[in-house]
Amino acid sequence: MKRILFSLMAVAGTIFTVQAQSDQFKDAMKQQIMLIDSGSTWSPAGMQQLANTFERIAEAEKTQWLPYYYAAYCRVNEAFVTENKSKTDEIIDKAVLNIEKAQALKGPDSEISCILSLIASARIGVDPMTRGMKYGPESAELLETAQQQNPENPRVFVLKGQNFLYTPEAFGGSKTKAKEMFDLALKKYAAFKPESDIAPNWGEAYVKELMKQVP
Structure with missing residues (x-):
């Protein structure tokens, strides 16, 4: 006993x-x-x-x-x-x-793919003229992967919109498409519930600031 x-x-x-x-x-x-x-x-x-x-x-x-x-x-x-x-x-x-x-x-995860996309975008910033052709498509492809992994992840659409906003029109950029992505991101945020109180939940305030740059 x-x-x-x-x-x-x-x-x-x-x-x-x-x-x-x-x-x-x-x-x-x-x-x-x-x-x-x-x-x-x-x-x-x-x-x-x-x-x-x-x-x-x-x-x-x-x-x-x-x-x-x-x-x-x-x-x-x-x-x-x-x-x-x-x-x-x-x-x-x-x-x-x-x-x-x-x-x-x-393992494979939408939030991780978003960070990998951000990393590719950051590489472009070092020298946009020489790096854009390589890392621009890589960043976009990673966001497509992130969307497939979780279509309800609002950060996917924040980053897609950001890419459209800061990419020159000659290379596929568009403020109109950026606004579409930002609007969609805000709708996703309204419904999004993070897995826990320490799970990724960033971006809503940021996308509202970005919205000021589009018509």
């Missing part, structure tokens, strides 16, 4: 420890995710610091894909906002490493 009680207590202790670790992980993630949307973090240094923090969380929680995902998201945003283009590829390479780790844990 004592052995049975001891075993039950050991199991209960393990469950409590796991739950405590899970709560600690979620609390740490929530805190950092909130900072992503803070205006004070939208700088190369701010995005770098957030990415570093997500990477530390990922190293502590090696079975969780979301810290790697958010680290990649912050790295690619760091690449977009950095003014020193000689550093952009190095930053993007770090984003690639993180999203590959996320993909290894999660």
Whole structure:
């Protein structure tokens, strides 16, 4: 009887420890995710610091894909906002490493495909004239994959619209098509329910800002 009680207590202790670790992980993630949307973090240094923090969380929680995902998201945003283009590829390479780790844990996923598309777009920014022909189609193809993986993911349509908006008309850009994608994205956001309170849910405020640039 004592052995049975001891075993039950050991199991209960393990469950409590796991739950405590899970709560600690979620609390740490929530805190950092909130900072992503803070205006004070939208700088190369701010995005770098957030990415570093997500990477530390990922190293502590090696079975969780979301810290790697958010680290990649912050790295690619760091690449977009950095003014020193000689550093952009190095930053993007770090984003690639993180999203590959996320993909290894999660498998094929619409949110991951969106980040991969952003990474391709960031590569273009280093030298649009020489890189656009390679990475433009790659970015678009990844968004088609993301849409197939989850047609209800609003971020797919945010990024499609963004591509139309910032691509020259001679290469397929169109403000009219951009607006169509943004309108569709907002409809998707109205119905979208993230898988958890730390799952990807970014982009709605951003697309509303982009809407100001289209007729």
